[in-house]
Each structure stands twice: as structure tokens, then as C-alpha cells.
Amino acid sequence: MKNKTNYVALVLKQPDVILSFDLEKYSLLVRQARQANLLATIGEKLSELKILNQVPVDVRHHFEASMLHAKRHKPGINVEVRNLKKVLSQLGLDLLLLKGAAYVYADLPAAKGRFFNDLDILVPKDRIDQLELALRDEGWVSGKTDAYDNKYYREWMHEIPPLRHFMRKTELDVHHTILPPTSKYHPDVEKLFESAIEISSGVKTLCPEDMFIHSATHLFHDGELEHGLRDIVDLNQLMNHFGEGTAQFWERLVPRAKELDLIRPLYYGLRYTQKILGTSIPEKVIDEVSYEQPSAIMRPVMDFLFLRALAPDHASCDRFLTKTARYFLYIRSHYLRMPLRLLLPHLIRKAWKKRFEKDNVPIVLGKQL
Amino acid sequence: MKITDLQKNEWIRLLRRGRACFKIGPFTVRLRSTLPQIANGLYQLYSEFELVDPRNQFIDYDICVDAPNLLRRWFRPQVLFSLDGHSPFKPLPQSQALAVFEWGLNWCIASSAHRFLIIHSAVLEKGGRALILPAPPESGKSTLCAGLALSGWRLLSDEMALIDLKTGCLVPIPRPVSLKNESISVIQKFSPEVVFGPLCQGTHKGAVIHMKSSSESISAMGQHVKPAIVLYPRYMQDAETNLLSLTKAKSAIELAENAFNFNVLGSAGFDALTNLMECCDSYRLCYSSLEDVIPKISELIDGSHSTE
Numbered sequence: 001m002k003n004k005t006n007y008v009a010l011v012l013k014q015p016d017v018i019l020s021f022d023l024e025k026y027s028l029l030v031r032q033a034r035q036a037n038l039l040a041t042i043g044e045k046l047s048e049l050k051i052l053n054q055v056p057v058d059v060r061h062h063f064e065a066s067m068l069h070a071k072r073h074k075p076g077i078n079v080e081v082r083n084l085k086k087v088l089s090q091l092g093l094d095l096l097l098l099k100g101a102a103y104v105y106a107d108l109p110a111a112k113g114r115f116f117n118d119l120d121i122l123v124p125k126d127r128i129d130q131l132e133l134a135l136r137d138e139g140w141v142s143g144k145t146d147a148y149d150n151k152y153y154r155e156w157m158h159e160i161p162p163l164r165h166f167m168r169k170t171e172l173d174v175h176h177t178i179l180p181p182t183s184k185y186h187p188d189v190e191k192l193f194e195s196a197i198e199i200s201s202g203v204k205t206l207c208p209e210d211m212f213i214h215s216a217t218h219l220f221h222d223g224e225l226e227h228g229l230r231d232i233v234d235l236n237q238l239m240n241h242f243g244e245g246t247a248q249f250w251e252r253l254v255p256r257a258k259e260l261d262l263i264r265p266l267y268y269g270l271r272y273t274q275k276i277l278g279t280s281i282p283e284k285v286i287d288e289v290s291y292e293q294p295s296a297i298m299r300p301v302m303d304f305l306f307l308r309a310l311a312p313d314h315a316s317c318d319r320f321l322t323k324t325a326r327y328f329l330y331i332r333s334h335y336l337r338m339p340l341r342l343l344l345p346h347l348i349r350k351a352w353k354k355r356f357e358k359d360n361v362p363i364v365l366g367k368q369l
Numbered sequence: 370m371k372i373t374d375l376q377k378n379e380w381i382r383l384l385r386r387g388r389a390c391f392k393i394g395p396f397t398v399r400l401r402s403t404l405p406q407i408a409n410g411l412y413q414l415y416s417e418f419e420l421v422d423p424r425n426q427f428i429d430y431d432i433c434v435d436a437p438n439l440l441r442r443w444f445r446p447q448v449l450f451s452l453d454g455h456s457p458f459k460p461l462p463q464s465q466a467l468a469v470f471e472w473g474l475n476w477c478i479a480s481s482a483h484r485f486l487i488i489h490s491a492v493l494e495k496g497g498r499a500l501i502l503p504a505p506p507e508s509g510k511s512t513l514c515a516g517l518a519l520s521g522w523r524l525l526s527d528e529m530a531l532i533d534l535k536t537g538c539l540v541p542i543p544r545p546v547s548l549k550n551e552s553i554s555v556i557q558k559f560s561p562e563v564v565f566g567p568l569c570q571g572t573h574k575g576a577v578i579h580m581k582s583s584s585e586s587i588s589a590m591g592q593h594v595k596p597a598i599v600l601y602p603r604y605m606q607d608a609e610t611n612l613l614s615l616t617k618a619k620s621a622i623e624l625a626e627n628a629f630n631f632n633v634l635g636s637a638g639f640d641a642l643t644n645l646m647e648c649c650d651s652y653r654l655c656y657s658s659l660e661d662v663i664p665k666i667s668e669l670i671d672g673s674h675s676t677e
Contacts, residue, residue, distance in 0.1 A: 022425070023425055023426055023427040024424060024425070024426075026427055027426075027427050027428045027431075030427075031428075031431055031453045034453060034481075035453050035454075035455060056427065058397075058427045058429070059427055061482075061484050062429070062481070064483075064484060065481055065482060065483035065484055066481070066483075068483050068633065068634060068635070068637065069483055069633050071635065072632070072633060072635055075635075313455070314453055314454060315454045
């Protein structure tokens with residue numbers, strides 16, 4: 001039988017197992033980790049445990065190169081935060097960072113070795129027009145010019161079309177809530193603003209429970225799970241960090257998710273992070289959240305889908321029906337995002353556009369070199 | 370064991386099964402391909418590269434160069450480069466397969482081998498001293514590189530200088546030299562015994578051909594070299610050979626602009642660059658005739674050239 005081990009999860013769970021690897025296993029680990037965007041995360045973990053230097057030098061190069069690359073994010077984020085803070089403070093707003101940028105700025109362990117492509121911020125909906133104008137004056141312009149895309153974002157999404165700084169090329173996602181208004185769940189975004197915590201003057205992040213719930217919500221409502229394992233690693237790091245260091249993190253987690261109408265994504269977040277990375281979660285929390293679990297019929301179905309889709313996107317991890325599982329979850333994410341009467345026309349339109357759009361071109365080899 | 374030690378049909382079988390595994394400079398590549406352009410081209414150009422057993426080997430890059438799907442194998446055939454089974458690239462006409470392999474490998478290295486400062490340049494060695502020829506496309510860098518390689522210089526690389534961040538030395542990766550359009554006939558005339566691979570017509574760079582690296586360059590692949598001279602070449606029709614000394618500061622900035630991963634490396638890249646400048650002299654070179662310019666560059670590397 002072919003080896004179908006998820007070496008990335010194995011090494012994250014039990015890093016010293018790496019010392020018994022032969023070169024073939026190392027090759028698979030590096031390839032899986034490269035596709036899962038987790039080379040640097042694994043490298044940081046091994047380095048923390050002081051076993052990175054016991055890894056064969058050819059293999060170690062890949063970890064070290066990626067760690068070096070990931071370290072470049074922090075200075076970049078700090079520059080962007082400083083610039084954005086200035087723009088927002090002129091409008092009397094605080095800068096509320098989400099996801100990757102928040103982990104970096106708050107110096108959380110989840111930031112170590114993490115890559116991200118864009119900055120996410122949360123602002124009150126009624127100030128968004130004003131902010132967009134102010135950002136434009138600072139060089140942040142919308143990349144999406146297509147009228148349909150624009151309408152799609154503005155009417156149905158929880159964010160405006162992504163902005164990009166014309167000089168620095170940083171991408172900025174401005175959110176006004178954390179789920180599309182058309183979706184099944186309706187978290188009250190006011191509550192997130194109220195509990196946000198200040199990291200430095202004028203710069204905030206969500207409070208620990210909200211940060212975790214948001215991360216889980218984002219993952220389990222997102223259709224593209226090829227890099228889902230990276231988000232599972234985030235959830236694991238957040239739990240390990242807040243679970244130990246923050247008083248009442250575990251006590252508050254489930255009630256807070258109920259309050260925000262996000263108990264199901266929290267359930268998935270806890271369940272699959274524990275299943276994949278073996279996170280230690282207090283029994284009590286598991287009991288509390290299991291009142292909200294899917295039915296006995298749906299549970300094994302969801303397990304089947306998520307445990308496949310959340311493996312690294314590499315042939316050596318693909319089991320029976322992995323691709324189909326990812327496809328189902330992609331459809332599910334759209335279904336969760338908007339009711340069918342909106343979804344069907346949208347998907348047809350998207351498929352049509354994709355078919356005939358010529359400028360949607362990936363990298364042309366050789367152009368850069 | 371070298372690739373040339375295999376019978377051609379054995380080589381084709383290895384490629385088809387994805388067990389063709391060989392060392393290219395500091396990297397180990399595993400390649401799968403069913404395309405005859407790849408099998409023939411590599412059998413010719415990479416014949417002296419060392420084959421290794423994929424089973425007890427760490428593989429840096431697991432590459433596949435093949436038709437994107439069954440239809441495109443026969444109908445208006447295309448080729449797609451993928452790493453680890455994934456491709457961010459656009460398929461190209463199959464006649465360009467060999468160039469696609471070369472470009473794809475450049476991309477793999479430039480986007481991940483951050484233990485090196487990687488500069489877009491050709492690198493050659495003579496008398497234990499390395500010459501770095503950084504240049505944007507169209508500057509005649511590859512033509513000059515091929516000319517030098519055919520005049521007794523050891524080729525370290527045509528496409529990228531790999532500068533080891535720890536030692537500051539240049540690490541050889543003597544892959545074939547890629548020549549474009551008019552350069553092809555220039556080199557053919559310069560040295561009739563040159564070995565070319567198949568011609569790839571109609572790429573976005575025009576006609577591309579690959580020149581086989583010399584056996585000496587390939588067998589000396591493990592020998593790292595200290596950098597000595599940075600030379601910015603510029604081909605200008607009918608121009609007289611003209612060599613101009615360049616300040617270290619100016620040269621450093623130009624090198625950084627030609628580097629693929631300077632922004633990724635941060636301070637480590639800056640240190641590598643300043644160390645490089647410490648031990649190198651820099652020049653700007655204008656030339657039109659290979660016959661005229663090559664002796665002058667040789668004088669420069671021997672230290673017998675005096676700049677006015």
C-alpha cells in the first residue's frame with residue numbers, strides 16, 4: 001500500500017519524530033509543507049525545540065530559507081500599520097487588525113513563520129465610504145474595476161473590493177463585519193468592536209475569544225481549503241497560547257460563540273484542530289460545545305469531508321475522494337454565504353466570465369527571468 | 370553515474386516513470402516527463418550531469434514537464450511545468466518544452482533557495498577568480514557568457530549567480546546557456562564546434578536555443594569560487610570596446626536591482642552584498658565584437674589590465 005501519511009501534521013504534533021526520518025520521508029515532508037505554506041512554521045517549531053540543527057543540512061536549507069522569508073513580514077506590517085493608523089485616526093477611528101496582521105502586531109506565537117498576502121481590518125459600516133476616500137488619497141486603490149464584481153462586493157459581501165497600495169503593492173481588505181450579511185449566521189459586529197483590545201495607542205485587535213472564533217469562522221466558511229491546514233495551525237497556536245496565558249479564555253469561549261451566533265464554526269474549529277493536531281482542550285469546553293454539534297448522521301459526513309480537505313494539497317496526502325471532498329466544501333461555502341436565489345445567478349455569471357475572460361492569466365514562465 | 374552512461378531508451382523510461390533524478394549544482398531535481406522534446410534535449414545537454422537514485426536521496430525540486438491534459442497531448446500540443454504537482458503557470462506550445470523546463474527551474478530556485486543571494490547574471494571563472502556579469506535581458510549578457518565559455522573560461526552559470534550567504538563564495542550551477550535570436554548565429558560563427566540543443570521557435574523572447582556547457586565546467590561543479598570582478602555588459606552595434614570603472618556604491622545598487630531575492634533576505638542580503646563589494650572591482654563594459662572584448666576581459670581578471 002502507498003504511504004499516505006500527513007507528515008506535516010505528524011511533525012507539528014510530535015516534532016522529535018523527525019529525527020527518525022530517512023531522506024525519502026524528509027523529501028515528502030518538505031514537499032507537503034511547501035504546498036501547505038508551513039515550511040517556516042515547522043522550521044520555527046524545530047528551532048524552538050533545538051532540534052533543527054540535527055536535521056540533515058540539505059533539508060534544513062529549505063526550512064531556514066522559508067523562515068528567513070517569513071521574518072520579512074514583520075517590518076512590512078509595522079510600516080503599513082503606522083500608515084493606516086494615521087489615516088484612520090484622522091477620521092477618529094481606531095485601527096482594528098484582523099487575522100495575520102493582528103498576530104504579528106500583537107506578537108502572538110501564531111505569527112511565527114506565518115505568511116500572508118494581505119492585511120485585514122475591520123471598520124464600522126457607516127464610516128466605510130469616508131474611509132475609502134481617505135485611503136485613496138494615501139494611494140490605496142481598488143484593483144477590481146469590473147462593475148459586476150464591484151456590485152457583488154458592495155451588496156452581498158462583508159468587505160469592500162480589495163484595495164492595493166499603488167507603490168508598495170500591499171493588499172488591504174477592509175471589512176465591515178466578519179460574515180457576508182446574506183449568510184446563515186448573523187454575528188453582531190458591535191460586540192466585536194466593544195470587546196476589542198488596544199495593543200498600542202489607536203491600534204486594536206479582537207479580544208482572545210473573538211480572535212479565535214473569527215479565525216474558525218473564516219476557515220469553516222471559506223471555500224478554498226487547499227491551505228486550510230495553515231489555518232488549523234493558527235487555531236492550534238491561539239488555543240495553546242490563550243489557553244495557558246489568558247484567564248478565563250476557556251470559560252468565555254463557548255458562551256461568547258453563542259452570543260455571536262457562531263457556535264457551529266467554533267465547534268468545527270475545536271473538533272478538527274484537536275483531531276488533526278491533537279490540541280489539548282478542557283473536557284468541559286468539549287462538553288459545552290457538543291450540545292451544538294451536527295446530527296449523528298451529518299457528523300461522520302463532515303468528518304469525512306473536512307479531514308480530507310484539510311490535509312496538505314499534495315498527491316502524497318490525497319486519499320480516496322479528497323478532491324471531491326474539497327469540491328463539496330467549496331459548494332458548501334457558497335451555500336453558506338448566500339441563499340440559492342442569489343447564489344445560482346452569481347455562480348452562473350462567474351463560470352461564464354471565467355470561460356471568456358482572457359486577462360485572467362497565471363504567471364507566464366520566462367517573462368521575469 | 371552520468372546520464373550519458375544510460376542507453377537512450379533507459380533514460381526515456383526513467384523520465385516517464387518520474388525516477389529521473391539528477392544533481393544540478395547544489396540542487397537535486399527529480400523530473401517526470403513523457404515528452405520527446407524533454408527526453409532528447411536533456412539527453413543531449415545534460416548528458417554529463419550526475420544521476421542519483423531517488424530512493425535514498427533528498428529531493429529539492431520534484432518537477433513534472435508534460436502536456437497539461439490528454440487533449441493537449443495531440444491537439445495543438447501544449448506543455449506545462451509543475452512543482453510538487455502544482456502549477457501557477459500558463460501552458461505553452463509543446464515545441465518550447467525545453468525552454469519551459471529551464472525557465473521553470475529558474476523560478477523554483479529564485480523563489481525558494483534563500484540560502485543564497487541570487488543575482489540575475491552570468492558567472493564565469495578563470496584562474497580561481499570569478500567574473501559576475503549582471504544584466505537585464507537584451508544586454509548581450511548570454512552572448513558574452515557563451516563567448517567566454519567557448520574561450521577556455523569555466524562556466525558557473527548563465528542565468529543566476531548563487532552567492533552563499535555564509536561563505537560569500539559563488540556556487541556553480543553550470544546549466545546550458547540560453548541564446549536568443551541573432552546571438553545564435555553569432556555564437557555559431559564564433560565557435561563552429563559548439564553543441565546546441567533543439568531550437569525553440571516563437572517563444573515570447575523569440576527563438577531560443579541552449580548551448581551545452583563544457584565537460585570541465587560540469588565536472589568542476591562542486592568547486593566554489595571567490596568573486597573578483599563585477600562587469601555590467603552592454604552590447605551596442607559597431608561600438609568599440611569600452612571599459613569604465615564603477616564605484617562600489619553604484620555597483621552595489623545595480624546588483625541589488627538585479628537580485629531576485631534581495632527583498633526576501635533583508636539584512637542578510639545587504640551584508641552579503643556589501644561583502645561582495647569589498648572583494649570585487651566593478652566595471653561597465655560596452656562591446657560589439659566578441660573577438661575584441663574577450664582578451665580584454667581576460668587581462669582584467671589576470672590583473673594585468675590598467676584602467677585609465
